[in-house]
Amino acid sequence: MIEFRDVHASYDADIKVLDGVSFQIQDGEFVAFVGTNGAGKSTTMRLMNGLLKPDAGVVLIDGVPTTQxxxxxxxxxxxxxxxxxxxxxxxxxVREELLFGFKALGEVGPDAEARVDGVIKEFGFDPDDDPFLLNRGTRQLLALASIVVLAPPVVILDEPTTGLDYKECVKVMDIIRRLHEAGTTIVMVCHDMEVVGDFAKRVVVMSQGGVVDDGPTFDVLRNPQTLTRASLIPPQIVDISLALPLVDERLATSPLAFANTTDEMQAAIAQEVC
Amino acid sequence: MNGFLEYVPGDSLLHRLNPVTKIVFAVLFAITCFCTSNIFFLCGMLICGIIMAASCQMLRPVLGLMKAVLAFSVILAVLLLLTSPSGDVLVELPWGYIGTGSIMAAVTTIVRLEAAAIPLFLTFYVTKMTDLSNSVVKVLHVPYKYAFTFASTVHFIPVFMNDMKSIMEAQTARGVEFDQGGIVNKIRLMVPLCVPLLVSSVRKTNSAAIAAEVRGFNLRTRESGYKQYPFSAVDLVVMLIAVALLVAVILVP
Structure with missing residues (x-):
């Protein structure tokens, strides 16, 4: 479990980046952090893996402060x-890249070699490829694979789909979904609300160094105050279902107005038609 | 917070000087420091440099850079100490000795490098990079491609420093312990990181070159710049002071 207790953080003494942030992430959750640039999302991620230590408050990983x-x-x-x-x-x-983490942690051995072989097969890499000559999407997959191969209980993803085309994005997110289904806790910073809506089970909305909303994905994405405050645009289906009652007041109580996914919208339309 | 050698806006006398004046003054100041071995004169030059930095509120960043110069100059001073036997013998070495003259030469080297570096640092802190490159093209008739190369080199230093920081953070997040062990261990851990830094540098340089090409880099001439860089009486006085200092150290032994 990861816990933030009244965490304050800054890069410069004069500029506060986080101002009293508190939340808990339980094992096995899939949490997305959303908000505008400069809201403090990436700083929160850096605090979670100890790259940054809090100025005040405490960040706990399984009950142990990151400072210890x-x-x-x-x-x-x-x-x-x-x-x-x-x-x-x-x-x-590619093979050396996947082994790099084990070397850094001093865990090179037959187990590590076997895990690397497994990941190479799972991701479909050529082990002898030069990583620097791979395309952007494959390099992103390799970077993800080099984390996955170490099998950490928590994986933090800082905008994992940035710069990827649709096909690459789907491939990366499918792997992340499989990781989550296997029990890994996923914490993701993402600006793509479609990806957030499709994958995250919980959303934490940040603005100006604080948490402004935290809850189940569609509760958060349907909250107009949160959307305005954090300058968010919800996924298209949610946007449509939110807009329908404005077109016709009678639709306010219709299942159409509560559809969060394409499947739910199709079901609602079918129900209306029938 | 401003980065390495990055312009800091202000309205001090040094900010208002013509960029060419600042370059000429900094270069002559540095040459003056290298033309004398008089420790008292060099100390005077060092104090002048510090006063100049304080006059434009740049004392803190300049002192930070002086620390870096100190590390480099101490290495040179130690080499001088071990390889330039002169004066009264203080310590016998298998290949010579360390004398009073050796110590004086080492101290002089440190003070000289520190004094010579300050106006050069200050020039960057009190002048926009575009003004520096445009003024040397306009006033000194330096071809634009050379001025651009110089400006780009300085511009990329903090960019590459940031890249190295990001790369080190990424490796730290994978368990590489840069803060453990001695200097040999740190060097061993950092050498592999030169590869991604080199790759990212080449990619960035290539992108910058393409961006410059598509914006008509080769069409640029001395007349392309709109801004003029006129000299004022203060500029002439400052340059005269620099010339006088140089003449003084050449004529006075």
Missing amino acids: LKTSQIARQVGFLFQNPDSQICSNT
């Missing part, structure tokens, strides 16, 4: 996928 943990201990618990895979990739072959 070594970086390598946190890395074993919390994997972090950076927005730019080129910051992460530093080896000459």
